[in-house]
Amino acid sequence: MRILGLSAFYHDSAAALVVDGRVVAAAQEERFTRKKHDSGFPAQAIAYCLAEGGLTLDDIDHVAFYDKPFLKFERLLETYVAFAPRGFRSFRMAMPVWLREKLFQKDLIGRELKDIAANGFDPSGKLLFSEHHLSHAASAFYPSPFDEAAVLTMDGVGEWATTSVAHGRGNRLEVLKEIHFPHSLGLLYSAFTYYTGFKVNSGEYKLMGLAPYGEPRYVQRILDHLIDVKPDGSFRLDQRYFDYCTGLTMTNDRFARLFGQPARRPEDLLTPFHMDVAASIQAVTEEVVLRLARSLRRELGLPHLCLAGGVALNCVANGKLVEEGIFERVWIQPASGDAGGALGAALAAHYLDREQPRRVPNGLDAMDGAYLGPTYGTAEVERRLTAAGARFEVLDDEALLDATAEALADGRAVGWMQGRMEFGPRALGNRSILADPRSPAMQRTLNLRVKYRESFRPFAPSVLREDVVDWFALNTDSPYMLLTAGVRPDRRREMTADERSLFGIDKLNVPRSEIPAVTHVDYSARVQTVHRETNPRYHALLSRFKQRTGCPVLVNTSFNVRGEPIVCTPEDAFRCFMGTEIEVLVVGNCLLRKEAQDPGLAGDYKDAFELD
Amino acid sequence: MGFLGELWRFMAARKKFWLLPILLVLVLFGGLVVLSKGSAVAPFIYTVF
Structure with missing residues (x-):
């Protein structure tokens, strides 16, 4: 059973491919179009998912969309009726879009699919629509390591539901109750x-x-x-x-x-x-x-x-x-936003509509560490980087890890692009900017000179799973950076009375622990545990950094600047590297140093993206 | 016609036939906007005055 899941037309369009219950590929459209939160039809994400699965659209048994347009339209109309005559301006702006386009989403999706199919894809009978919160619930339950679980989904709004409670067991998932719009x-x-x-x-x-x-x-x-x-x-x-x-x-x-x-x-x-x-x-x-x-x-x-x-x-x-x-x-589903709805819709179609049996995944879960996006082989990386004008050296794995760990320990910001791109909003060590968390100046440097974003924003740590208890008040897996926990008290540095009286951003600049770059003002940190099973290369880099410095923690922030989607291709990574003060870039086994590059290739990057 | 059939089945399943008049008015006004290529109210005003 091959099912393509789609989310589109609101924000964070995405596609996901599920084959016989296994999540083969998933990606957000924004990563390909380079338009943050792109809401257009995810044509490029679909093309990628199909290529990853070695399939064409004709091989797909069902296409599942992540919400129900009629139900959403019903909510809009009823809301306008309930509040009339207030809301006329909003009504006047919303209705033309709905009457022209959104109400006909089924036709629109069918047409778009036909456009990208090689030889006349026939969508009739293949299109399925899942309710928005059922899609979220399915994305939370089916890839989880549980045979039976309570499922809680909360968001802005889907069709009517804004919060829902479901019971998942085996391949069944039953929504038990919901809170409806406008209470959200x-x-x-x-x-x-x-x-x-x-x-x-x-x-x-x-x-x-x-x-x-x-x-x-x-x-x-x-x-x-x-x-x-x-x-x-x-x-x-x-x-x-x-x-x-x-x-x-x-x-x-x-x-x-x-x-x-x-x-x-x-x-x-x-x-x-x-x-x-x-x-x-x-x-x-x-x-x-x-x-x-x-x-x-x-x-x-x-x-x-x-x-x-x-x-x-x-x-x-x-x-x-x-x-x-x-x-x-x-x-917690790593792609908990609407992009993850594409995956949930596909899984709901597979298990609920097609009633396929479910095997509870071994290990962490069935998300493969959320590394579900495109990857580029060594030869391709070299070809693409050469075409982009990059100057690089190709190192074997050992030399590459050594050189990267050394650069990090020397206080350099490193762009790190390896393997498959992450699905969901977090960079988890395959499309990341990495740095030394022990440096008191790193937070400010990264915010202002690398990411070009507000200086109050904290950075998150990646830590070896086996070492997490030594550094944070956390003893559970957090592979998707979706939990915050305190830095362990013995790693903290008490602030002086003067420092405590500092306010806001100034307080952030006071070193508050052994790893100040990832310690927020309340001593909390948004922890990512790195597991050998799901990301052996990143695990090896952290281990190498630990050997060198005694610290199994790195700053991990997404590989992009403010307002830019996370990089996808080697060219994206090279452009971001050249446009910012990232000092070293590692793509696959290619290592690039800023000082070796042609300065003429550094464009105006800071203002290239609309601020978020 | 497929679309109208689906819409009808949707309203039947949801027991929301009361939405029908609203939809008809919307479609009527929508059509007038397209035909008159201007304000939807304009045709009525010209008839009245």
Whole structure:
């Protein structure tokens, strides 16, 4: 059974190929088109998935789309009716798009597939549509290492559902209950993302990164006015404070009056107020997630939990969930956003619609470490880099690891591109910029000279799985960088009274541990455990760095600049290398040093991408 | 016709036939916009005045 899963037309279009229940390939369209969060039809991602599986479109038994357009349209109409006559402007803008295009998605998908098929692909009878939250739930449960588990999905909104609870067992997955639009934890978080001046749908993780700088002073105000959270974690939002049902913004004047300040414009300064607001909404989000998890544990009595949906990318809330020990084990889909819906739709079609048997995966899970994207062989890398004008040396594996570990220990920023590209928003050691976490200046350097992004944003550590307990208050797998945990107290450096009185960003520059570049102001870190089984090469590099320095930890940040999709090809990597202050680039076995390159190839990279 | 059939079956399955008049109005106005290549209200105004 060969199933192609698709997500498209909203944000983060993607394709995934599932053959006999095995995830063969998955990739986001943005990586190919170089347009962040690309929402277009994922033609290039489909072409890649088919090539990876050695298939053509005619070999595909079913194409599964990740949500149901009619159901979404029903929600739109009912919402407009419920709020009429308010919302006319939004209605007037939305309807032409729907009547012209979105309502006819089935035809559109069929046409697009025909266009990319070699010899007249016939989509009739092959197209399946999965509900948005069922897609998320399927992406969370089926690749998980559990035969039976509770499944919790939370996001902005799909068709109607914004939060859903499901029970997975064997090849079955049953949605038990849902919370419906407009009551949404994801949209509440996005409302605060908007209010604090970040971009909705992409700036949420900035808000999360800002939270540790603040104090959660507004928690009670949020609970009293904005969200009514019940003991079981279910909730309702007071729509009088929000604008997303009827207007073109997330929050309204009443919301601004509640907090005493207008929404921050993106160019305005971040103040302690915004940090406190960020800390407050983060605390509320964690409380809702914990309550939901507790009630789920009580009601279903199952020891395992699977998570997906955009809210499951909130690694701070995930970290709290694991720390609380409500469930014995928690597994989180690495592509928890809408891109992962493509994979979920394919898996739902395979197991639920086609009723295929499921074998619980051995080892970590069935995601192959999320390394599901394109890879480039040595000869191809050399050919492509030569064509791009790069000057490089080709080293054997041992020499390459030595040279890279040495460069890292010398404090250089290294672009590291190896093997298959990751699926999901995180770079996990195959499309990463790596650096020495022991350097107190590294965080600032990477933010301002390599990534060109806001200086308040923290970096995440990769650590050898076998060493994680020696460095972090964590003793579980976190292969997808979806859990935060504290740096171990004995690795911390207590701040002096003067340092403690520093504020915000200045506090970030105070070395707070043996690995300051990855230690946030609250001593937390977003940990990725690196496993020999899923990424032997990255594991070997970390081991080599440990041999040299005694430290089994590296800074791991995605290989891109602000606003740019993570690099996909050797050419993308070379361009990013030349346009930034990355000093060494390693692609496969090719090693490039900045000083050896033709300076004429360094373009204006910083402004090449629209800021996110 | 396939699309209309699907839409009909969708409304039947969801018991949402009350959406039908809204859809008809939308399609009517949509059609008028296309035909008049301007405001959807314009044809009515010209008839009235």
